[in-house]
Amino acid sequence: MLDPRIKAIEHRLSQVKNIIAVSSGKGGVGKSVVSSILALILSKKGYKVGLMDLDFTSPSTHLILGIKGLFPEEKEGIIPPTFEDIKFMSIVYFSKDKALSLRGQDFSDSFIEILAITKWNKLDYLILDMPPGINDATLDVIRYMRKVKFIIVTTPSILSFSTVKKLIDTLNTLKIEIIGVIENMKSDQTYSIGEELGEVKAKFLGEIPFDPELEKCFGNTKMLLTTKFSRELEKIVNEIRM
Amino acid sequence: MHEWALAEAIIYTVTEIAEREQFKEVSRVNVKVGELQQVDLEIIKFALTQLKRGKLKNTEFRIEPVRARLKCRICEYVWDFNKNELDEEVAEAIHFVPEVAHSFIKCPNCGAQDFEFVEGRRMYIESVSGVR
Ligand SMILES: Nc1ncnc2c1ncn2[C@@H]1O[C@H](COP(=O)(O)OP(=O)(O)OP(=O)(O)O)[C@@H](O)[C@H]1O
Ligand SMILES: [Mg+2]
Numbered sequence: 001m002l003d004p005r006i007k008a009i010e011h012r013l014s015q016v017k018n019i020i021a022v023s024s025g026k027g028g029v030g031k032s033v034v035s036s037i038l039a040l041i042l043s044k045k046g047y048k049v050g051l052m053d054l055d056f057t058s059p060s061t062h063l064i065l066g067i068k069g070l071f072p073e074e075k076e077g078i079i080p081p082t083f084e085d086i087k088f089m090s091i092v093y094f095s096k097d098k099a100l101s102l103r104g105q106d107f108s109d110s111f112i113e114i115l116a117i118t119k120w121n122k123l124d125y126l127i128l129d130m131p132p133g134i135n136d137a138t139l140d141v142i143r144y145m146r147k148v149k150f151i152i153v154t155t156p157s158i159l160s161f162s163t164v165k166k167l168i169d170t171l172n173t174l175k176i177e178i179i180g181v182i183e184n185m186k187s188d189q190t191y192s193i194g195e196e197l198g199e200v201k202a203k204f205l206g207e208i209p210f211d212p213e214l215e216k217c218f219g220n221t222k223m224l225l226t227t228k229f230s231r232e233l234e235k236i237v238n239e240i241r242m
Numbered sequence: 243m244h245e246w247a248l249a250e251a252i253i254y255t256v257t258e259i260a261e262r263e264q265f266k267e268v269s270r271v272n273v274k275v276g277e278l279q280q281v282d283l284e285i286i287k288f289a290l291t292q293l294k295r296g297k298l299k300n301t302e303f304r305i306e307p308v309r310a311r312l313k314c315r316i317c318e319y320v321w322d323f324n325k326n327e328l329d330e331e332v333a334e335a336i337h338f339v340p341e342v343a344h345s346f347i348k349c350p351n352c353g354a355q356d357f358e359f360v361e362g363r364r365m366y367i368e369s370v371s372g373v374r
């Protein structure tokens with residue numbers, strides 16, 4: 001009982017230079033905003049960028065970027081629709097904003113299915129918005145996308161950082177590259193993740209302050225790119241060689 | 243048509259098996275295709291004839307449908323998937339990613355959306371035979 005889709009994934013991703021999973025372990029820390037705006041920033045810099053929303057239960061990158069009315073073209077596979085030069089894939093094309101609760105194997109099967117039929121062609125960066133938790137999505141990404149690298153998002157909270165440490169351990173054990181950790185929603189609190197990172201094997205990439213203007217700009221990419229959030233994220237992007 | 247992508251997936255996989263098994267030629271491949279996905283078998287067959295080459299040049303591909311059956315995890319009721327009960331948009335979504343059936347289909351007995359696919363969910367390669 002051989003599943004022919006597995007072999008196809010390798011071919012579908014063969015022209016994708018970098019795959020970056022934006023992950024955390026923790027929920028609600030800003031993974032979706034970071035991945036959406038990261039895709040915008042890289043695309044603006046002239047790279048060929050794809051964005052894939054892997055949060056099948058609560059997809060949200062389409063809401064952040066204001067993507068609607070798109071559907072993939074079926075042509076010897078499926079061609080991801082382009083939104084402002086970003087090739088965008090999300091389960092919302094198919095689940096139509098209805099609730100979708102998937103158990104482990106069903107998650108894996110839909111993940112494999114989408115990867116096996118999606119023709120990204122040439123990409124410099126494929127950004128993955130990961131669901132919260134260290135679970136099926138994390139394990140499947142590692143299993144089927146061998147060259148994936150992780151950007152980890154945390155908030156300046158001991159609770160968030162303790163989960164992040166577990167994710168870092170898991171990735172280190174599996175020998176998966178970690179680009180580094182972004183500290184999001186930073187306020188003037190004293191607790192600093194940057195200092196704590198010394199004890200784990202991951203690089204501190206920088207911090208993004210809490211930006212009260214952010215939500216107002218959802219759905220409007222021009223405005224999103226002018227936010228404090230985007231400017232700080234862009235500084236981080238300029239510093240790292242991804 | 244994404245049938246084409248599925249046909250490519252079969253070719254990639256069988257080619258790899260032929261290498262691993264050191265077949266000079268692949269004589270026959272049996273493929274089962276679950277009906278849930280509503281794949282057009284004729285298009286798959288056509289795509290395979292267009293895509294096969296090298297060790298697969300003379301391969302006979304047998305493509306057979308498998309009836310899709312679902313089983314409710316709450317009340318254990320088992321039923322057959324029937325495409326004609328769905329509207330076109332939903333049928334299309336399930337065609338691309340069968341698991342989204344969980345967003346649209348309910349158990350006819352108790353109304354739950356927590357069901358599993360007993361069989362006929364997807365396509366798989368049942369056997370590959372060749373000459374060494
Ligand atoms: N730096 C920031 N300043 C202000 N608000 C922020 C900031 N970062 C994230 N948010 C807000 O926090 C909320 C959670 O962000 P987001 O949805 O990106 O998190 P997430 O990690 O993807 O969540 P989930 O785990 O549910 O997928 C959103 O409402 C977002 O607007
Ligand atoms: Mg999210």
Ligand SMILES: [Zn+2]
Pocket residue numbers: 314315316317318319349350351352353354
């Ligand atoms: Zn039932």
